[in-house]
Amino acid sequence: MSDATIALTAPAEKPVRFRGGGFRTRPLGIISPIVFIVVIGFWELGSQSGLIGKLILPAPSEALQALLELIETGNLWKHLGASLQRLIVGWTAGTILGIGVGLAIALFSYVRAGAQPLVSAIFPIPKIALLPLFIIWFGIGEGSKIATILFGTFFPTVIATYGGVDNVDRTLIRMAQSFGVSWWSIVRKIIIPGAMPAILSGFRISIAIAIVLLVAAEMIGAEFGVGAYILLAGSLVATDQLIAGVAILSVFGLTVAWLIGKAESYLLRWRT
């Protein structure tokens, strides 16, 4: 543009249009309880007005009634206790074995070459399909249930662990070697902490799988347990009890997720 035209027509000033923004979510803490209340409120209203059939979906208040009944009779603790015990024993054993095998696969070439294809082959099998086999092997009692949960927890943990170790920053390992740090110290002080974020996100997956398998396993030959309670409620068409049982499972899952969140913020406090 030449000077002459500028002098003749002063160009109009206007602000540059803002084009950024969007694609970024804001935390809105109050929304989630509102959504819960609204959904349950509509559900309750629909049930009260007869819009939702009693048998098809019982009102939340009825489910709550069933839950209170369960607490009063003391059966809640029996079911919960049995379920929790299976979950804790199965998940813990599966996790410990999984981390051990995952580390071995990550650290030793022979183990990796031998075990990795095996893990890849068994991981995608729905472990519920193996439950009948486990019943033959470990009996109809606790053994088969715990074995199912253990097996289901083991594989995702193995994969998360060796994936995590593979992603540990090689420069840190080289640094440690250059300072003459021993092999075992490198494993303890660099490889395990470095793989910890991946291992903990593996926990989130393995615990969800464990809860699914717990319910499935309890539906076969269990006297007590949340899964047994739900199965019984279903057979008696006591849908209010069924919903109460499902709500317990949901609380289960939320509690565990919260616990893992706590563990993450403690173990990974070095992260931002």
Add this chain to the structure above:
Amino acid sequence: MEIRLKGISHSYRDGGLKVLSDINLSIREGEIVCLIGPSGCGKSTLLRIIGGLELPSAGAVLQVGDPPPTSLNPLTYIFQDFALLPWRTVEGNISLALEDHPIGRKMRTEIIDGVLARTNLTEFRKAYPRQLSGGMKQRVAIARALSVNPAVMLMDEPLSALDSQIREILMADLVELWCRENFTAFYVTHNLAEAVRLGHRVAVLSRRPGKIREIIEIATPLNQRSADSPELGRHQQHLWELLRDEARAADLELANV
């Protein structure tokens, strides 16, 4: 202790790409030898070979004389990317280098206190790496290297990841440290200004396969060198003339290492 490189050649895989060719060089006690060269000429590979992290295809790295008995790790690296453990604090990171040595907890704390004081990091001892700037992280890495009392420090572009102001400050810190402690170092860089400021001798490596083209001596004592000194300017100009064509040719090569 002195380090002598005798006929070092290196290729990746047998008979594959040759990266280093017949390198002969010695690093004398109490001197800083800088190594410059175009990118991909094998500078870092040579450094890894010197410290025993990689085996050369031919030739040998010789250690002449014994390291002082107080040296816990005679050949000690300082890395470009600091290589600090993000899950350990400043003192924890230094402690890592000491934990596998049989020196006892009390001695360890004393050493850590000492190196933190020498690098002006005492008030940062409980900080995590993520809380520190790049310059501070490299100070921690220097403190960690000092803690094992090295006979030779192997520095792999230690200032390249830092911005130019911090680089200037840390360069001054290194000069001050050298004047105090006369450490021996092999300093790899691609920055000519760093090389002429810190090197008693500067070796120029050609492009792949890396050969030593020239070794220049810079007589000015380290603490009398300044960024605008005409003598350093002449050295830097000379080095640039040696490097320019190498760098241009290296730039046109396909990277297939």
